[in-house]
Amino acid sequence: MVVAIAVIRLRDLFAVVMLFGIYSLLSAALFVALAAPDVAFTEAVVGAGISTVLMLATLAMTSRHERRPAHKPWLPLAVVTVTGAFLVYGTLDIPSFGAPDNPVHTHVAPRYLEESGEEIGVPNVVTSVLSSYRGFDTFGETVVVFTAGMGVLVLLGRGRRRRGEEEGEKRDSQGEKEGAA
Amino acid sequence: MMQHHQILRVVTKFNLPLIMLFGLYVQFHGDFGPGGGFQAGVIIAAAFVLYALVFGLDHAREVAPEGALKIFSALGVLIYGGTGVLNMLLGGNFLDYNTLSPAHPAHGQHYGILAIEFGVGMTVSSTLTLIFFVLSGRKERGGDD
Amino acid sequence: MDVLGHYNYWIVIFLMMAGLYTVISRGNLVKKIAGLNIFQTSVFIMFISFGYISGSAPPILEDGVTLYSNPLPHVLILTAIVVGVATTALGLALVVRIREAYGTIEEEEIHSQDRDF
16 A cells, blocks of 8 residues: 555656556465465566566656646545545445355355366366356457457557658657656 | 676576476466466566567567467467357357367366467467567667657 | 454555546556556455455365355456456557657646647
């Protein structure tokens, strides 16, 4: 949480990205503590590895420092506080943390836990639910990843044709980048 | 990028096969321990990204050309969908792995899971590597004009 | 009713609001994406904490273990993380394109350039 606040406060975007990696690693540790090794695994590799590198690559192309915000922060802060207060009020009706009679645990999950051993024959229930019971979902997610990759490719891949008219502007930004570095 | 950092280069060379091997272990051992296609894909993509960071983007492009990555990411989705279609051809529902081995439904499930996890891993790793190449290659191409 | 039993949701709400505040109040597009990512992680933590039962083991079947945490949220979040990084990459690509077209990634300056046209 402290790291999250620091991420918001800092205006040096390079430090923000580094702190963001630390934040991801901490939440991965939290997932291990909550008995979710699969998720922790993914979060550690993705958060601390890939997304940090991607953000750095973006920063290398854009500027490193954030400008001081022009507006006073009071209006967003008020909106956020009120929304947060309502949400905290809402949590009072949710069953407490770690309670075994939480409605989440009483519907399909026991069936997965009890019968997947015989039906699928794979000890890791997360894998069997992921690939077998919810195969459609996972297919969709795979297609989403694929589509996002294609989207990045469309946006950045072969964008050389319209370069000519932006030439002057680009040179300015190049100079700015040199100044910032 | 970092051609003159001898220690980084040697350590990376030593670590890369281990990272790849660990990725494959996570891929195919996902049924028994934590792991699976998504994690393995991300780990292997991280190996490529590390290689590109230390040895430079051009060397990394030689190892994994962008065209091949595009083909692999599409091929992964095809493996996944193709497994489902194969199940339909064998008389079951889409993604109903029991049909892969009628005598032992559990074995069929096992084969099916392996196949689709392989497809997922392929798509995720090649797509993420591709995204990294494109995002960071933009800068180098922008620099020379 | 024990009020303190909900502390995990309060952490989640705090993180969520921190992310929302970043998205609303900061003009820098990269900072906005970082805020969105914080928001996203808070949702991940919420789902995983739903799935946790006090003293439960990870959902990998073993002899002699009876209490497992709920595998369903794990599955959902597992895929959500990977999809999240892919969509973040898409957002960053958009930021790069905006930078090339406008020469800035500050929202205010983009708006003022739009008005000038």
